[in-house]
Amino acid sequence: MPEFAVELRNVSKRFPGPSGEEVVAVNHVTMQIRDGEFFSMLGPSGCGKTTSLRMIAGFEMPTNGEVFIHDRPMGQTPPYRRPVNTVFQNYALFPHMAIGENVAFGLEMKGVPRAEIGPRVKQALEMVRLPGYEKRRPKQLSGGQQQRVALARALVNRPEVLLLDEPLGALDLKLRKEMQLELKTLQREVGITFIYVTHDQEEALTMSDRIAVMSQGVVRQVGAAAEIYEEPNSRFVADFIGETNFIDGTVRAVNGGEVEFEVGGLTIIAHAPAGVTHGQKATLAVRPERIRLTPARPADTVNAFAGEVRESIYLGTDTRYFVQLAPTVSVRVRQQNVVPVGMPALEGPTGVQVWASWTSDSAQVLVE
């Protein structure tokens, strides 16, 4: 078995725009999706994720480059000859067919013998927890149920790769969260490579083995959820995934993987990528939940700064603070409410003096 289920080699897609100009939807993208993994393409709308998916499905053909599925170049192969199936955003169930007919459609097109179709349809519907729904019509089903039928209709064909185009977008939040876990479980059970397109970072983090963060037709970073969250390689990725404090300053000293970063009279020890040089302008990224607030200076931390609480917002599970560390430097802090009412020292409105601290590996220098 080849290592990669799907490979995009230097793939570009250009469309004629509405007023004659060319729109580059996907710009020289190279991506390798491993066999059997749950891979997400994540990015804001217009980042090229859906176009990339549609090129794998065969609905769009690349302007340049080549798409490979299990090492076979796809060229101009039409969708109906590709070993992939798609779950569409609005399900795209055939309204004039019963659920059973919908699920059987792909098998019929492939010429699977009649005697085999019935049992396979039954099995597929059981897999998505809709046993006995064969005779119902799509309109009689709820959104979540229709979504499951769409899954069954695709998976019954045993595709080499399953493509999912924001399949949970139309569902309400609670159902979406349920379906996320269900999808992940299903993927492990069937062992098929899933390529999932979404603009919802939480969704991508929840389900994916690996995530490709895209923007403006380019892949910004590919990696496991933790990798992308902990070590974003650019300001865009750090900003798009979760919440981050960005502090613009200057690199003062470089010691291997760590640097001294200076801003507004503060010196911060932080992690930095290779190639950062002395005197370089850069951005420091610190996650709000990595900053600890204490009434007194903590003994064990390299980065500890006195500050003043400007605002605090109670959010139930945690509380958010805006802390001023220097005249030009302020940070957002998120602290979990593990004790009933926040930190006693921080009660009261604003103006409380605190110490904000974080470890050197919680701060990341970004040059891009």
Add this chain to the structure above:
Amino acid sequence: MTETARRGSRWQLGGLLAPGAGWLLLFFNLPLVIVLFISFVERGRAGSIKWPPVFTLENYIDFFDALYLGIFANSVRIAFIVTAICLLFGYPLAYFISQRHPRWRDALLLLVMIPFWTNFLVRTYALKQVLGAEGLINSLLIGAGLIPGPLDLLFNEFAVIVGLVYGYLPFAVLPMYASIEKFDFALMEAASDLGANQARAFLRVMLPMTLPGVIAAFVLTFVPVVGAFITPDIMGGGKVEMIATLINRQFGVARNWPFGSAISLVLMLLVLIGVIAQFRFGGEERRTL
């Protein structure tokens, strides 16, 4: 609501309905009853009917003559051919228009409808000029040296079919357009994704889903075509007999009002059966959607 108010609104409703209902009663239902009556009496000597009337079934029995049944069958056959051509030409056209940018769509639909703004009789005479021995088509072909002499394009069944297709194509395009325009083309992608090539995706998904429009187009074309008079009369030049030309002859030269009335009612019955069947079938279709 008080009793007086209700009675008042009833009077208002009556007032609004009366003109239309009265018009239909006087100029549609009453003549129909007269036609029904005439179809069951003996003809008079100088046209019209025998007075006092003598009731008979003769007019209907006469109709089951090979000659008249042949004309009837011919009309139905021509109507089927014309309707089939209208559907085959109209569907791709409706599809094409539905795929245009909204800005162009309205303009294209307008182009389909523009012929309605000209009198049908005038349009038919114009078409006659195009097909004639010295008409546009023959002149061009002879001028290009493709044919030695003019083709017989006029006063035959071909001319009648061309004329009817020309006249009724918009009736086929518009209902099919309405259906195709509502069709979700993501379903074609879904079908393609599931292994259906374009032909199978069309036959299994798009055609069944746009069938209500096709059926409506069929009825809207077939019904007027089977009873068409002007086109077979002008384009056929008296050589192509259809039901309507036969009826016309009974009230004209043949001076046989009772027989003409009987044929009219048989035609009406046929169309009625067709329309009811369509509603039944179309209704079924809508239920399953």
